[in-house]
Amino acid sequence: MELWGGRFRESTDQRLADFTRSIELDSTLADDDLVGSIAHVHGLALAGLLSAAEASAIVAGLEGLRTEVAAGTLAWDPALEDVHLNLEAALATRIGPLAAKLHTGRSRNDQVATDLRLWARRAVAELDGAILGMERALVGLAEREGDAILPGTTHIQPAQPILFGHHLLAYVEMLERDRGRLADARRRLNVSPLGSGALAGAGYPLDRAATATELGFDEPSANSLDAVSDRDFVVEILAAVALGMVHLSRLSEELTWWSNPRFGFVRLSDAFSTGSSMMPNKKNPDPAELIRGRAGRVIGALAGMLAVLKGLPLAYQRDLQEDKPPLFESVATYAAALGILAGLLESLAVDRARMRAAADEGFITATAVADELVRRGIPFRTAHHIVGRLVGAAEAAGIGLADLDDATLKGTLAGAGEPAAAVLAADPGTPGVLRAAAAVEAALASCDVIGGTAPARVAAAIAAARQRLGE
Ligand code: ARG
Numbered sequence: 001m002e003l004w005g006g007r008f009r010e011s012t013d014q015r016l017a018d019f020t021r022s023i024e025l026d027s028t029l030a031d032d033d034l035v036g037s038i039a040h041v042h043g044l045a046l047a048g049l050l051s052a053a054e055a056s057a058i059v060a061g062l063e064g065l066r067t068e069v070a071a072g073t074l075a076w077d078p079a080l081e082d083v084h085l086n087l088e089a090a091l092a093t094r095i096g097p098l099a100a101k102l103h104t105g106r107s108r109n110d111q112v113a114t115d116l117r118l119w120a121r122r123a124v125a126e127l128d129g130a131i132l133g134m135e136r137a138l139v140g141l142a143e144r145e146g147d148a149i150l151p152g153t154t155h156i157q158p159a160q161p162i163l164f165g166h167h168l169l170a171y172v173e174m175l176e177r178d179r180g181r182l183a184d185a186r187r188r189l190n191v192s193p194l195g196s197g198a199l200a201g202a203g204y205p206l207d208r209a210a211t212a213t214e215l216g217f218d219e220p221s222a223n224s225l226d227a228v229s230d231r232d233f234v235v236e237i238l239a240a241v242a243l244g245m246v247h248l249s250r251l252s253e254e255l256t257w258w259s260n261p262r263f264g265f266v267r268l269s270d271a272f273s274t275g276s277s278m279m280p281n282k283k284n285p286d287p288a289e290l291i292r293g294r295a296g297r298v299i300g301a302l303a304g305m306l307a308v309l310k311g312l313p314l315a316y317q318r319d320l321q322e323d324k325p326p327l328f329e330s331v332a333t334y335a336a337a338l339g340i341l342a343g344l345l346e347s348l349a350v351d352r353a354r355m356r357a358a359a360d361e362g363f364i365t366a367t368a369v370a371d372e373l374v375r376r377g378i379p380f381r382t383a384h385h386i387v388g389r390l391v392g393a394a395e396a397a398g399i400g401l402a403d404l405d406d407a408t409l410k411g412t413l414a415g416a417g418e419p420a421a422a423v424l425a426a427d428p429g430t431p432g433v434l435r436a437a438a439a440v441e442a443a444l445a446s447c448d449v450i451g452g453t454a455p456a457r458v459a460a461a462i463a464a465a466r467q468r469l470g471e
Contacts, residue, residue, distance in 0.1 A: 003085050023076050025324045026083040030069045032118035033083055033111065034062050039214040040106055040194060043206045049104055058102060061095035083115075084108045105206055107198035109228040109316040114194045116323070118215065120233055123331045124186045128179055130338040131244070132469065135175050137342035139465045141350075142168040146462055147455060149440060150265065150355040151364050158362025161440045164355065166453040169461050174247040181240035189233035192217035196224035199315035225315040234323045235309070238302040241334045242295075248337050249295035252288035255344070259285050264354040269347035272340070287344055291337045298333055301326035359440050363391045363401055368443035369434055376423045376430070386416045390434075401438035406431045 002012065038059050045055035065087060068074040080086045085108075092099035146165020151158040192212035195202045201224040208220035221227035258265040268285055276282035308322045366387050373383035387401075389412045394401050409431035413420045424430050436442055448454035 002081070003088065017079070017081070020081065020318075021078060022082045022321055022324070023078055023080065023086060025328065026112070026115075027076050027086070028324075028328060029083050029112075029115040029119055030074070030087065031066060032115040032122075033087055034066045034069065035118060036111060036114045036194060036215065037087070037102060038062050039211045041102065042214060043195070043208075043211040044101070044104055044204075046207050046210060047105075047205050049204055050101060054098060054101065057095055057098055058091070061091050061099065064094055065090055082108070084111055105195070105197065105202035105204040107196075107228070107316075109198050110193045110196040110202075110224075112320075113196070113228055113230070114192060114215070116327075117189050117191070117193065117217070117233065120189055120237060120327070121186060121216075123327075124182045124189075124237065127182055127241070127244075127331065127335060127338075130335045131175050131179050131182075134248075134338045134342045134345075135172050135465070136469055137345040138168045138172050138175070139462060139469060141345050141348060142458075142462045143466070145350040145352065146458060148350055148352040148355050149359050149444065151359045151362060152453075158358075158364045160367055160447075160453075161359045161364050161444050162453045163444065163455060163458045164350065164352075165458045165462055169458070169465060171247065171251055172465055175244075178240060178244040178247060181243065182237070185233060185236035185240055188236065190216075190218045191221045191227075192219070193221050193227035196221060196227040199225055199228050229312065229315040229317070229320065231305070231309060231320060231323050234327050235302070235305055238298070238305055238326060238330055241330045242298045242302045244334055245291070245295035245298045245330075245337065248334075248341055249292045251341065252285075252291045255288040256285045256292075263358070264351055265358070266351065267349040268344060269349070272344040272347055287340050291341065294333050294337060298330045301330045356440075360400060363394060365401055365438045365440055365443040366391055368446050369401060369437045371446060372434060372437035373420070373423070376427070376433075378419050378423060382416060382420060386412055386420060389416075402435050404431075404435065404438075409434055 002008070005011075041050065041055050041058045041062070044050045045052060050058070065074065068090075074090060076083075076086055077089070080089055088099060088102060091102060142165040146163060146168065148164040149161055150164055150167070152160050152162035152167070192208065192215055194211050194215070195206045195208035197203065212218070212220045221230075255266065255268070257263055259268055268283070268287075270283075272287055273283050274286040276284065305323060305326050308319050312319055369390065370380065370383040370387040373386060374380050378386070390401060390404060390409070393408050393412065394404055397404075410424060413424045413430065427433070437446075445454050448457060450457070
């Protein structure tokens with residue numbers, strides 16, 4: 001008969017037992033459950049519900065179980081439904097009938113809510129470390145290859161030249177915000193449900209502030225109904241993880257393109273790529289593809305969790321048990337993806353010559369040339385039109401903007417109306433100035449604003465990132 005079976009006259013249908021059981025999943029919470037129980041025992045003793053001798057005997061039993069859990073020697077009994085009932089039974093095996101006093105003033109509802117918050121707090125800390133590890137890999141690659149020049153794109157079309165380091169640091173910014181979102185979630189989740197009972201609050205004068213403090217929570221939850229049924233913190237973590245995975249997926253997508261020989265910008269190490277069972281030539285960026293794919297699953301976990309919650313009346317409903325698979329899987333996926341991408345970046349070979357050669361395509365210094373005309377007194381719209389003409393001429397001639405001859409440059413300016421003609425008249429050296437402005441290095445250097453890709457800005461940003469990462 002089940003622990004809760006007093007009022008039941010029939011035993012549970014095996015199919016139902018299989019359907020409701022959660023031990024395969026929630027055994028992950030075992031140590032958190034035991035830590036929560038130890039705090040609860042201290043609370044019971046403080047409230048005079050356990051003698052000092054009883055409390056220390058129960059705590060000793062629970063500590064013994066922690067050792068077994070850590071060693072992996074505790075056998076889980078599927079007939080005992082979940083981690084809470086398994087551990088209570090294991091305690092009884094260890095210390096005898098005294099174990100029957102442990103669950104005083106407590107329900108599995110406040111128990112599991114406490115366990116999961118303890119687990120989530122630790123998971124967030126681990127993810128934070130993993131994100132930092134990936135940031136270090138990005139900054140390390142930026143230090144190593146950051147001054148390589150590549151064509152920045154919009155609409156996947158060549159747009160303006162950028163430094164590879166600038167591109168990598170864009171991801172550092174995203175990852176920093178991802179850390180911030182997890183830190184926000186951590187701040188709100190760190191309250192103690194313990195003492196909320198099944199839904200109405202424990203029927204004993206438990207000092208909830210004391211148990212909250214013992215468990216490292218900032219305070220006890222303010223409303224027992226909310227405490228046992230709130231899974232906002234699961235959603236917040238899933239949302240932060242989903243967005244974090246989206247960022248990893250975007251970088252993964254870029255890596256798949258960059259490693260295609262048409263680009264040839266990067267080469268994945270053998271350790272971070274895979275082959276084909278049929279095509280001996282293949283070297284595939286599978287880790288990047290799988291991270292991209294798993295981002296989809298994590299997004300699904302977030303949507304699924306919201307769907308589980310949306311129709312739930314107060315307070316605890318068994319539906320809430322469905323919080324664990326999406327949370328556990330998504331956190332594990334994110335942690336693994338961060339580690340994989342960090343390793344991939346650390347071992348990534350960069351072909352600077354291929355990147356630089358690509359920057360010579362697509363007239364990507366056109367904006368810089370227009371900017372130079374503006375500096376000489378031509379309104380931007382006119383300058384845009386003039387350079388558009390120059391791009392057309394260069395494209396027709398099969399050359400770059402920096403290769404245009406004096407005649408073409410002068411003719412285009414002269415034909416563009418008064419201010420342009422005046423600029424040419426004032427400085428006959430204008431064609432040479434425009435050719436210089438059309439150089440990729442000059443275009444890069446001109447983007448010299450906070451957050452811009454000018455080499456000095458990027459070098460300073462890399463140094464600042466390195467300092468923030470503390471090395
Ligand atoms: N396995 C349950 C969960 O994860 C534990 C709480 C069960 N409470 C209950 N009254 N059946 O939510």
